[in-house]
Amino acid sequence: MGKQSDLTGFEIAIIGMDGRFPGAKNVEEYWENLVNGKETISFFTDEELLEAGVDPETLADPNYVKANGFLENSDYFDSSFFGYTDREAALMDPQTRIFHECTWNCLEDAGYCPSTYNGLIGLYVGASPNFEWEALTLFSPEINMLGAASAQLLIKKDFLCGWVAYKLDLKGPGFTMTTACSTSLVAIHEACQGILNGECDMALAGGVSVTVE
Structure with a gap:
């Protein structure tokens, strides 16, 4: 890309999408x-x-x-595919599980594999508070087996970006953000800024909102 001052934003192309x-x-x-x-x-x-x-x-x-x-089959998740144990997957916020799948599908749709791509791939994501899930998992036996600190990293939506970036080998910037109803739009805006500023060569952006009844 050219110098930042020369860029208008029209240089950015959408090359892959996924959604549930x-x-x-x-x-x-x-x-x-x-x-x-x-x-x-x-x-x-x-x-x-x-x-x-x-x-x-x-x-x-x-x-x-x-x-x-x-959402149909929102409780399904191939834990071993993404490198998690069944116990970890059982505690993980459903929003985090779904975002793993959508991120993988988006990269597949774009035709890129992070492990063979030479550039930096950024991840910009937002998720809704999931108090119901936190309450449901509060007394789960898996918490004692994994330890409270490790369990919270799976239960809380704030760590979604870190998990996905780590498991999919995304080496660009990663941000979890919350701006209420505008979260997904802000994530896309920040992703575009990351590309235009030269912080990453490719970016994944989006949001997820799934509550447990």
Whole structure:
């Protein structure tokens, strides 16, 4: 690339993508859903919500939204493929597991392998707070087996970027960021800045938001 002052941003090309969405396991299916106007959000009756444990007072609130989006197979993860033990994978935030898969698929879509690529690949990512997951794993026996400190690195979403970069051998800059609803957009912006500033030759950017019910 030329000098930073000569760059406009149009020099950057999108060469690979991946994503997981309600009703779509990749970006191709997501696009088809958009083209065909397919509804992929699930709506629930009061009876279904009561059976699921929703408080009646909450259910009576006119502002309560009786709908949600679900990711299929979000609890599946090939731990050995990414170099984790089953015990580590059991504690890992589902958002971190999914982002491993999407990052791998994105690199595959772009046609690049980090271990053979001579340049620097950066990773810019954001994830939603996952308090439900932290609560669910609080008394997990795996915590005692791995140790509290090691377990927290898997449970907390803040370490997502470090895990993915390490396991996929990404040697460029890596940042986990949180800016509420704009997180994914900010991640993409920072990735572009990283390329334009010469901090990396290629960058992966995106966000993930998966909560456990």
